[in-house]
Amino acid sequence: RESLKIAAIPYSNKDNYNFRYYNEDICRFDMEYAGDKGKDSRFVTDKILSAKGNDIIMFPEIRGYKGMEDAIGTELSQYGDNTIPSLIVLPSYWDNKVNSANVLDSYGMKLFEQKKHFSYNDVREGVTYKEDIVCKSPIEVNVIHWQGVGRVVVVICRDFLNEDYINDILRLYKVTLLLVPSHSTGEFDFNNIANICKSKSCCVLWLNTCAAYTEEKSDNFKHISFLSKVPMKGKSDKIDKRGPCKHICEDTCRQ
Numbered sequence: 206r207e208s209l210k211i212a213a214i215p216y217s218n219k220d221n222y223n224f225r226y227y228n229e230d231i232c233r234f235d236m237e238y239a240g241d242k243g244k245d246s247r248f249v250t251d252k253i254l255s256a257k258g259n260d261i262i263m264f265p266e267i268r269g270y271k272g273m274e275d276a277i278g279t280e281l282s283q284y285g286d287n288t289i290p291s292l293i294v295l296p297s298y299w300d301n302k303v304n305s306a307n308v309l310d311s312y313g314m315k316l317f318e319q320k321k322h323f324s325y326n327d328v329r330e331g332v333t334y335k336e337d338i339v340c341k342s343p344i345e346v347n348v349i350h351w352q353g354v355g356r357v358v359v360v361i362c363r364d365f366l367n368e369d370y371i372n373d374i375l376r377l378y379k380v381t382l383l384l385v386p387s388h389s390t391g392e393f394d395f396n397n398i399a400n401i402c403k404s405k406s407c408c409v410l411w412l413n414t415c416a417a418y419t420e421e422k423s424d425n426f427k428h429i430s431f432l433s434k435v436p437m438k439g440k441s442d443k444i445d446k447r448g449p450c451k452h453i454c455e456d457t458c459r460q
Contacts, residue, residue, distance in 0.1 A: 209382075210352060211410055212256040212290065215429045216268050217460040218415040218453050221245060222299065226327075226334050235339040236299045236328055238270045245269065246276040248460060249295065253281065257288040260354075265414035266321075266362045266388040267304065268296035272316055272416070274307035281313030294384055297321070297361055302339040306359055306386060308347070317347040321361035322370070336363070344370075346379050355381030355414045362387040365411070366394050368401065375405045381435075385411040390418075391425025399433035399444070409433040426453075 221240030227233050240312050249264060256262045274295055281289065297306035304321035324336035333361045349357040358380050364370060376378055383402060385395065392413065397445040399409040412430045419426075428450040452458050 210259040212259040212262040213412045213430045214252050214264050215412065216265055216414045216416060218418060218458040220416040222267055225284065225433065226329065232332055232334045233336040235337040236267065240269055240270065246273055249275050250280045253289060253293055256290055259290045261292045262290040263294040263384055263386055263410065263412055264296035265412055266297045266386045267299050269298040269416060270446050272302040273298065274309060278309055278313035278315060285312060287311055294359055294386060297386060302337055304338050304361060306361055307363050308359060319347050319359040319361065321364055323363050323367050325363040346374055357382045357384065359384045362389060365398055368398065371398060375402065375407055380407050383407060383409045385409060387411060387413045388417045389413055390422040390429065391430050393425050403433050403435055406435050406437055415449055
């Protein structure tokens with residue numbers, strides 16, 4: 206086809222995690238899944254099946270739960286349908302100091318699990334709280350070598366904003382596509398790093414979730430996702446952007 210089709214699913218404007226903040230020697234925050242596992246698995250499975258004909262489908266950060274990959278993998282294995290996206294980036298989950306995204310193939314087999322390496326800092330009432338994740342050394346980066354596409358890497362939210370880390374993986378692995386699932390208050394910083402990637406011949410698909418929207422930072426929430434493409438001869442290098450749903454701050458969200 207000489208093209209790549211990607212489905213990006215922003216999920217909904219309702220969070221399925223409780224965020225917990227601790228004032229100790231170091232101010233930290235963690236989170237606990239508070240959703241309905243059956244409902245969330247059905248939602249994700251339905252979106253995957255409705256994305257037939259796409260090559261990749263991606264969901265945002267911290268919308269899943271530990272074990273979601275087993276439930277969805279079992280469901281997809283019943284279809285054996287190669288029209289299902291070849292690469293499925295499930296919503297990442299937060300559990301026991303780990304923030305991690307599972308990646309499946311079109312038959313529901315788990316290809317790998319990509320962990321988040323760098324903590325997000327959340328400022329509340331002038332106090333900075335650090336995401337309480339533990340990153341084991343050495344840092345593990347999963348690289349997909351995909352004939353006709355190149356090399357694909359999944360980078361979870363805050364990791365993408367670590368310029369040294371991004372420069373390292375672009376240099377070491379000659380990445381051609383970065384998939385960036387996020388749970389963020391906006392797009393501004395992600396755009397800046399995407400421009401660096403573009404200059405190094407790497408495309409970026411960034412996907413946020415409507416659940417991260419806040420009224421205070423609404424000016425930075427003009428887009429829910431963007432695709433930054435490497436310029437090709439005779440074609441525009443303009444970033445493709447997708448605006449959030451008009452119901453983003455209402456109770457009428459239909460996922």
